[in-house]
Amino acid sequence: MKGGGGGGGGGAVLVTTGKRRWRSLVIGVLFLVILSMLVPLAFLLGLHNGFHSPNPNPNGYVPVHKTSIVNYRSTHINDLVKKLAPNISKDVRSNFPDGAKTETSDMSATDTSHHSKVTPVSPPAVPQSLPNTSNSKIAGTVADSGRGGVDENENCELKFGSYCLWRREHREEMKDTMVKKLKDQLFVARAYYPSIAKLPSQDKLTRALRQNIQEVERVLSESATDVDLPPGIEKKIQRMEAAITKAKSVPVDCSNVDKKFRQILDMTNDEANFHMKQSAFLYQLAVQTMPKSLHCLSMRLTVEYFKSPSVVMELSQADRFSDPSLHHYVIFSTNVLASSVLINSTVLCARENKNQVFHVLTDGQNYFAMKLWFFRNTFKEATVQVLNIEQLNLESHDKAILIHMFLPVEYRVSLLSVDGPSIHSKMQYISVFSHLHYLLPEIFQSLTKVVVLDDDVVVQKDLSALWDINMGGKVNGAVQSCSVSLGQLKSYLGENSYDKNSCAWMSGLNIVDLARWRELDLTKTYQRLVREVSMGEESKEAVALRGSLLTFQDLVYALDGVWALSGLGHDYGLNIEAIKKAAVLHYNGNMKPWLELGIPRYKKFWKKFLNQEDQLLSECNVHP
Template structure:
């Protein structure tokens, strides 16, 4: 017994230790569950903004708040007002992240939110970031701080195209029934609780059940039963009657807020999805044009055509030499055909088409089988040229989209590519050339441009004054320039190669590139815009009319007066997205009887 007593006595501390150990383990398990839960709830409520939510202050004062709980003062009127203000602040709609970021830099107005008149996205840090720029790829220079009202600034030409192609909603009645059903469901619980409204509550329940049955069987207006208009009117009357009664607003408000939030999220999703698909359609080669290129390539290797010896014409500086950078067979053909059709002396015209290896053989086959009066056409593969020191990754003209927040306006500017600065090396025997982009249509004879007085300057072209150099300051470093200078547009440019070589414009451009790389941002756009600073001869605006690839408001009178139509923008005439009213000026120079066009069903 004595031994047993001692054994019992010694076992008690062990049991106590085990009980405390179990409690400690349970406490750790509970904490391991509560801490992640609190963390997730904190993220959901936005506690990352310490200055706004006061989460850090609450955490620090949690211990002292327990001690002072017994001495807490009653809620005052001022305290209640501050709580209400804080609640309203948390419920207000959030602004875009970019808007908040730039509001600190640009300063604040009376409302505490800055609205800069013109803001630019910072240029890419590496030169490789611009590899995807091409004639069909539009680079966004500046779109930040935009609201949903400035759709064009956010999504570019997509919004203009969407307005032009707006169609009537095919399931309008179905959507209207869903909206009415949602509102009726929001009011029904409160109506059912009210006394002396049993009959109306039953009627409302029957209407809801009938709508649920119809919507379960119908997904479009064509599937709806007859006399659905009367059912909609009946439900509308029921909802109006429900609103006339005094009900619990909390439940109704919660339901309607859910409806608004869901609708807004769905609208934003579809808007972004549509804009993405629009940009994808812009940047993707249409199936018919891809088929055309493939058919021409196959035909080239089947027939192996032999070029005629026209080397004397290609090297003769006395002739009129045009240069086109393009990988689009159809677009290049339209440019050459429209130029030749309006020329007084087509025999003097020589066209040099520079393209990449992928499009070289299709281009060769097309211009071998098609004649353009007496003009001479040469196709060059840029990969076969000896152009060491020149970047070939971006060789077609670029287009930049510039948006002005203060004017709610978007402009598109076209500039040279890296390979344009190798022209004196590509054509060493030529003295003067005219560069044509592949998205233009010529409507007048261009021979007068060869007599343009350059006045010792290098390049002549359209100076686009809707966008000044100062608007693109983000692409310039410490270089000196006049911010009020107009942008030189590509599309139609006269170049004095002799003067180019004397001033070594290519070296100037390369030094600008190297300077930007040393400053940490290897962007070629700044060098392209500044390389001809002070060396530009402006041509009359009647020579070139731009904007046919994004502007719906150009009149027929202005189009007929212009010598050259420039389809700069997203809506190229060879795409289905092209503006229908302007396509006719491009289509008239297509040879629709060509068998390759018929085989590939090319009908832009």
């Protein structure tokens, strides 16, 4: 029994231990089941609370998109920006419209647009100070792109050579932005049109492009500035932009478009070169051709001269013309108006004009007009003599050359200057005597000293002090242009012996000692130099430059620079104070004051000596 009882007690212990193990397993399994259910639920609840999905799934499943992740990141980024960004004062905030206050929302929308094309990007707010017109919207966009997107409050690095500083200093507002926009659109549309026209499925787009191209071409043929554009041009720009956008979305062969772009670019370059050459030709034509109004004045004076043959055109004052004790001024001119302004300014600025005698040398075509003009217009007590160079007793000289070369000769010289590592090209105008100037001792045989004036000068002060200058044996008193040395004109002067460091002298205002001239026989020297030069392809003007500079070698008396200021016919940067102080203003260059091409800010110094009371000036519409 002991044995049986002992056996039964052992079996009870084993049963109890087995039950405990089973319970532990059940509890463990239940815990795992509950945990497996809680973890997904907690994860889903966390997603719902963190991303705030606006469209939850009706079944309880919330989809996770990249857009949601980006929004989550942008929200945290915006929170950090708000915490770390500097505070903006109320005054600054008040300058912005309400739309600008939602900057963070615009930033998040912009960031989202990079990942999802569904969310539209709102355009930036337009400041309220801009005019609320359709023109300003288009022009503002193009103008901003033309300035390179530079912010006005951009912080530039203050150091030498900073591109940011250079861009700020040289920024220019784009003009005629709508015309430029139309030209750009026309350029692009022409490039895409051939490729689109080859696609049978794009007939509608082909017609739209062709129609827009024709409309823009018609508009540009009639309008050169924004002011000339017809009303409703904004709609044409939008239609063209829409057609171009659709053309860009059509799959075409890029090589064809590229080829067409290159063809149009080559055609544009050729057209630009043609217009540049045409512009240069027309500019030279405008410079060298007498304006219609001045031609009318000359012709009317000539007709009036022959209609009044009984009028005594010139009083008998031969004694004054040959009196060496008087102040004699010599003018070579074919321009009635220019010579009249020159004489009028010289007389009005002189303290005494009784001793002033003016000798105007002109050609046969303008001789009678000159005579009648100076008969109709008196200049106080000064005397004016008009001479026809074709009637002068100059049998020993070639009259054909003299008639062609009797006006002062101007040269535009291109010089290279080295400034450190860079080389600059500068233009200088040099004016010298013509062939006829070297016959002055022969033409005025009884005179010993004369002042030679070009007809493109105007006098502002009394010139009587020129007659008291002792030139110390020099022949030609002139203002020198030391910006040009004879050494820089080596290509013009050849291998002749001369001082390469001496300055070039200028005509315009020259006091000439005729007595000393005759002693040295400079006329024969000039003629010898001209004969020595091999004419070849060289022009008579180039020969005159070489002969003039070499004839007066070491015989030029340098006048003080205050006597004459040159450059008013080509230099826009002259100092106004220097202009007012100069005794003589020389309008050397192409832009003469009586031409429409003249520099406006210098014209007033010339026009104030123009006598506009003559009836012929108004009849010929002379208004320089």
